[in-house]
Amino acid sequence: TPVTTTTSSKTSLQTSTSTETTSSTIPCQPQCKWSKWYDVHSPTLHNKGDYETYHDIRAAGKAICRNPEKIQCRAEKYPHKSIEEIGQVVHCNVTYGLICRNEEQKGELHICLNYQIKVLCCDDYSHCQTTAVTSTAATETSTQISESTEITSFSSTTTSTPITTTSETTTFKPSTTIGTTTSIFTSEKTTPV
Numbered sequence: 001t002p003v004t005t006t007t008s009s010k011t012s013l014q015t016s017t018s019t020e021t022t023s024s025t026i027p028c029q030p031q032c033k034w035s036k037w038y039d040v041h042s043p044t045l046h047n048k049g050d051y052e053t054y055h056d057i058r059a060a061g062k063a064i065c066r067n068p069e070k071i072q073c074r075a076e077k078y079p080h081k082s083i084e085e086i087g088q089v090v091h092c093n094v095t096y097g098l099i100c101r102n103e104e105q106k107g108e109l110h111i112c113l114n115y116q117i118k119v120l121c122c123d124d125y126s127h128c129q130t131t132a133v134t135s136t137a138a139t140e141t142s143t144q145i146s147e148s149t150e151i152t153s154f155s156s157t158t159t160s161t162p163i164t165t166t167s168e169t170t171t172f173k174p175s176t177t178i179g180t181t182t183s184i185f186t187s188e189k190t191t192p193v
Contacts, residue, residue, distance in 0.1 A: 028127070028129075030122045030123055030125050030128075031124040031125075031126075031127055032069060032120055032121065032122040032124070033120070033124060034072075034118055034121075035118045035119050035121060036118060037074075037116040037118045038052055038057050038064070038117050039052065039114065039115070039116040040057050040059075040060035040062060042114050043100065043102060043111055043113070043114060047102075048101060048102055048103070049099070049100045049102045049103075049104075049111075049112045050099075050100040050112045050113070050114055050115050051097075051100075052073075052098040052115055052116065052117045053096050053097035054068075054096060054097045055096075055097075056097070064119065065119065065121035065123045066123065068120060068121055069094070069119075069120045069122050070094060071098075071117055071118070071120075072092075072118050072119075073090065073092035073116070073117050074116055074117075075088075075114070076113065076114040076115065076116055077113060077114070078113075088105055088112060088113060089105060090112075094119070098115050100113070100115055
């Protein structure tokens with residue numbers, strides 16, 4: 001009895017990878033530095049005093065930072081003395097600069113000395129580079145393998161049973177033999193669970 005067996009195998013592989021990446025920029029701190037001494041205005045008897053304000057410094061075409069951190073003020077003729085030692089009424093303020101009004105001074109002339117200012121600026125980022133730090137937070141890999149096997153078997157049985165017919169012979173009749181073949185076909189399919 002002949003048996004035919006067919007086996008087929010199918011394998012599939014699925015892989016998925018998930019990566020979470022975060023980027024952040026490391027902040028750069030500005031460098032602070034003192035400016036040069038500014039002196040853009042001089043007091044006379046005909047003007048109202050000495051004005052070394054940030055507005056006046058910029059109006060004179062000088063560069064000065066937008067938000068100074070600190071200020072130093074001094075009299076041009078007495079650079080090593082503090083403002084308090086000079087004895088004049090002088091407003092030295094980090095918010096706006098220096099103002100000395102002639103009308104507020106005591107003495108014979110009622111005139112301000114010529115003053116200078118310098119400021120501490122902390123807006124220099126020229127040393128900073130754009131730096132991005134990238135880090136991989138998590139990597140997850142999952143693999144799924146599926147395999148299926150299909151086995152098919154065929155069994156075939158053929159049975160022949162001859163049928164015999166007897167006939168008489170005469171001189172004028174030809175002889176005739178009739179045969180019949182019976183086939184039985186059985187098919188079976190097995191699928192594993």
